[in-house]
Amino acid sequence: AQSVTQLGSHVSVSEGALVLLRCNYSSSVPPYLFWYVQYPNQGLQLLLKYTSAATLVKGINGFEAEFKKSETSFHLTKPSAHMSDAAEYFCAVSDLRGADGLTFGKGTHLIIQP
Amino acid sequence: IAGITQAPTSQILAAGRRMTLRCTQDMRHNAMYWYRQDLGLGLRLIHYSNTAGTTGKGEVPDGYSVSRANTDDFPLTLASAVPSQTSVYFCASSETRTGELFFGEGSRLTVL
Numbered sequence: 429a430q431s432v433t434q435l436g437s438h439v440s441v442s443e444g445a446l447v448l449l450r451c452n453y454s455s456s457v458p459p460y461l462f463w464y465v466q467y468p469n470q471g472l473q474l475l476l477k478y479t480s481a482a483t484l485v486k487g488i489n490g491f492e493a494e495f496k497k498s499e500t501s502f503h504l505t506k507p508s509a510h511m512s513d514a515a516e517y518f519c520a521v522s523d524l525r526g527a528d529g530l531t532f533g534k535g536t537h538l539i540i541q542p
Numbered sequence: 543i544a545g546i547t548q549a550p551t552s553q554i555l556a557a558g559r560r561m562t563l564r565c566t567q568d569m570r571h572n573a574m575y576w577y578r579q580d581l582g583l584g585l586r587l588i589h590y591s592n593t594a595g596t597t598g599k600g601e602v603p604d605g606y607s608v609s610r611a612n613t614d615d616f617p618l619t620l621a622s623a624v625p626s627q628t629s630v631y632f633c634a635s636s637e638t639r640t641g642e643l644f645f646g647e648g649s650r651l652t653v654l
Contacts, residue, residue, distance in 0.1 A: 437582070461617060462639045471546075471645035483590035518584060529575045529600065529634075530643055534584035
């Protein structure tokens, strides 16, 4: 069985500050890992994904994430927050088959302070 | 490119009524999914289909049914709606090998 834990249901940062959203996973097989973003009243949009290639993954809008097997983590970062980054962020895990969908974390609401 | 189309976008429904949420994809993906999103609980898988003609149960299947008569369509049916089924429902599809999901815009359902 696989699971995802996102630390912090709400994270608040100042505009221009570092964004760090934490994700730890549990998986019985080597995982695929994903970060999705959801803007208000919209569906989920893929930010980036790890599929066993490079451990540092770059995504859209300046976000990146690093897969650390020893820590079972896949934290999402962005060097400088913009007001437009305010949204809900979801970490998700899949096994190599990907056949039964993704298991999602409960989400982290990112608040950007002006 | 349409991707995933869901209908209706929003619906208010009386308890006990039957409701079908529609989902159509134009990407020819084999796998399709239905998730529900509830505040504080994230997204939970209701049902999935790995290919046309097959379906499977997810984490929260009770009270829901699905069918997959062809590759493009994956309707979700609530046979007799209850207030606890008030939620936002997302349909998604994927190419099985990567597991990446492509989502629709969601259907907001309120059961009174």
